[in-house]
Amino acid sequence: MSASTVVSSPGKVLLAGGYLVLDPRHDGLVVATSSRFYTVVRAAAPQQGPLQIRVRSPQFVDATWTYAVHIDQGTVRVDQLPDDSAGKNKFVQLALDQTLRLAWEHMGPQPLAALLAHGLDVTIAGDNDFYSQRAQLTDRRLPATLQSLAALPPFLHTAVRLPEVHKTGLGSSAALITSLVSALLLHLQIVPADALASQGGLESASAGRKLAHNVAQYVHCLAQGKVGSGFDVASAVFGSQLYTRFDPLVIQPLMDNHLESVQSLSRTLSPENPAWDYRVAPFKLPPYTRLMLADVDAGSDTPSLVGKVLRWRKEHPAEADALWDALDASNKAFSETLLRLSELHDEQPAQYAVVVKYLASLQSIQWLAHPNIPDNQLKIVEAFSRAHLVSEDIRARMREMGSASGVPIEPPEQTALLNGCVAVAGVIGGGVPGAGGYDAIWVLAFDPAGCAEPEQPASRVAALWAGWRALDVSPLRAAESPAGGARVEALADVPGLAELVAGYVWSI
Numbered sequence: 204m205s206a207s208t209v210v211s212s213p214g215k216v217l218l219a220g221g222y223l224v225l226d227p228r229h230d231g232l233v234v235a236t237s238s239r240f241y242t243v244v245r246a247a248a249p250q251q252g253p254l255q256i257r258v259r260s261p262q263f264v265d266a267t268w269t270y271a272v273h274i275d276q277g278t279v280r281v282d283q284l285p286d287d288s289a290g291k292n293k294f295v296q297l298a299l300d301q302t303l304r305l306a307w308e309h310m311g312p313q314p315l316a317a318l319l320a321h322g323l324d325v326t327i328a329g330d331n332d333f334y335s336q337r338a339q340l341t342d343r344r345l346p347a348t349l350q351s352l353a354a355l356p357p358f359l360h361t362a363v364r365l366p367e368v369h370k371t372g373l374g375s376s377a378a379l380i381t382s383l384v385s386a387l388l389l390h391l392q393i394v395p396a397d398a399l400a401s402q403g404g405l406e407s408a409s410a411g412r413k414l415a416h417n418v419a420q421y422v423h424c425l426a427q428g429k430v431g432s433g434f435d436v437a438s439a440v441f442g443s444q445l446y447t448r449f450d451p452l453v454i455q456p457l458m459d460n461h462l463e464s465v466q467s468l469s470r471t472l473s474p475e476n477p478a479w480d481y482r483v484a485p486f487k488l489p490p491y492t493r494l495m496l497a498d499v500d501a502g503s504d505t506p507s508l509v510g511k512v513l514r515w516r517k518e519h520p521a522e523a524d525a526l527w528d529a530l531d532a533s534n535k536a537f538s539e540t541l542l543r544l545s546e547l548h549d550e551q552p553a554q555y556a557v558v559v560k561y562l563a564s565l566q567s568i569q570w571l572a573h574p575n576i577p578d579n580q581l582k583i584v585e586a587f588s589r590a591h592l593v594s595e596d597i598r599a600r601m602r603e604m605g606s607a608s609g610v611p612i613e614p615p616e617q618t619a620l621l622n623g624c625v626a627v628a629g630v631i632g633g634g635v636p637g638a639g640g641y642d643a644i645w646v647l648a649f650d651p652a653g654c655a656e657p658e659q660p661a662s663r664v665a666a667l668w669a670g671w672r673a674l675d676v677s678p679l680r681a682a683e684s685p686a687g688g689a690r691v692e693a694l695a696d697v698p699g700l701a702e703l704v705a706g707y708v709w710s711i
């Protein structure tokens with residue numbers, strides 16, 4: 204066994220398909236982010252006494268959880284030590300408990316005890332983007348800009364306890380569970396060392412990656428106490444994709460009986476189990492475009508938004524079905540157009556680059572106004588124009604759903620902000636991610652090669668955000684993940700991670 208196993212998993216942005224993705228008839232367009240969660244699993248130092256697993260989240264006050272592991276002929280159990288001052292962490296405990304049960308089923312008690320030896324030492328760290336850095340920027344007298352964020356040390360201490368942290372909506376719990384579960388599966392050799400070696404959709408994924416998905420999906424549902432669509436775990440495992448949800452029935456028996464000691468997890472969670480009917484079609488944003496994200500400091504309670512929208516749908520089935528079908532058509536047109544743009548790039552890279560450079564300096568309403576666009580460029584301009592129009596159509600229909608259900612999906616303050624962003628020269632589109640509300644916005648802008656930073660559309664958008672007074676708009680550093688979904692990392696290659704594991708804490 205290697206000294207330490209490190210697995211990272213990306214955060215997510217649901218660009219299109221909020222609410223609809225809860226229904227397997229529709230899919231969700233989810234982009235995995237460059238901001239990631241990291242889990243480092245190492246053998247604990249030799250010690251006397253019972254087998255223990257120590258989990259640390261060094262970015263938080265009072266965040267070390269210690270668990271005793273009991274392995275016997277019947278099963279394995281993970282109990283938090285009673286004198287632990289950190290309080291409970293349901294997500295972490297369930298990930299350990301359920302993954303070790305799977306390991307027990309896989310190899311039996313003696314080999315598991317031998318593999319765990321003296322116990323495990325686990326470190327969990329999330330990129331700064333997962334938590335609001337407003338307080339840290341204020342303390343350093345820095346403005347809320349991408350430059351300031353880039354100047355912060357990696358894995359900065361948040362100065363608070365976990366329950367008090369202000370999350371930014373990138374899906375911290377799904378990324379955390381996915382990296383923790385995958386690191387344990389690899390460390391305990393339940394999946395082969397190369398299980399995460401290749402990236403891609405479901406078709407090309409290894410059995411090990413699919414197992415990591417099923418376990419993470421199940422543990423996340425268990426910890427949240429409900430079964431959502433699961434797009435966040437799917438993107439943490441597989442990367443950017445068009446996601447179609449799984450039937451909750453596959454894990455219902457486990458959800459109902461997880462505390463019983465004897466049950467077969469491996470049969471239900473096996474990648475061979477045909478009841479796992481989710482679908483993952485790989486997706487990527489077109490070349491020379493850049494996804495920008497901002498955290499808006501006026502959060503919304505996602506479960507209550509979801510509850511209200513689903514109630515409205517139940518009470519007004521005809522109206523809701525018509526709106527969902529129309530939204531679905533627009534969502535599909537959006538993802539198809541973006542994928543088509545990647546093809547157009549591959550077919551005509553030089554023409555594509557010329558078009559990007561040209562459109563990057565114009566507002567979207569001007570893109571088709573030029574009378575003499577050469578034929579071989581016209582279809583590229585038209586595709587970008589279509590992407591813009593469809594994204595605006597999605598926003599309009601999301602607002603319609605919001606007013607029909609009495610839910611602020613794109614509230615007026617966000618509409619004003621997004622209208623401002625979409626009017627910036629070189630912006631393709633924007634919207635409220637996921638369930639919407641006041642939480643966040645996304646913007647897709649051109650990112651032409653060889654264009655100086657101040658002339659980049661992204662710089663104009665950043666300037667708009669910095670000057671926006673009606674809402675407190677804070678940029679996030681994340682862009683689309685270039686690395687796909689969950690992957691194995693070398694500890695020394697992740698800036699700041701080795702120091703964190705060694706006990707060095709970046710303080711505010």
Ligand SMILES: Nc1ncnc2c1ncn2[C@@H]1O[C@H](COP(=O)(O)OP(=O)(O)OP(=O)(O)O)[C@@H](O)[C@H]1O
Pocket residue numbers: 260262292293294295327328329333365366370371372373374375376377379427
């Ligand atoms: N760094 C961390 N270390 C340990 N546990 C963490 C860490 N970050 C998050 N968690 C766990 O995830 C839980 C938060 O999950 P929750 O589902 O509320 O957030 P979320 O919806 O994923 O957040 P967001 O999408 O805003 O990032 C925390 O209560 C904690 O148990």
Ligand SMILES: C[C@@](O)(CCOP(=O)(O)O)CC(=O)O
Pocket residue numbers: 217220221222223224225372431432433434505509636637638639
């Ligand atoms: C509304 C919903 O479709 C998306 C919620 O996404 P987010 O947490 O707002 O990114 C719920 C779900 O898919 O589980």
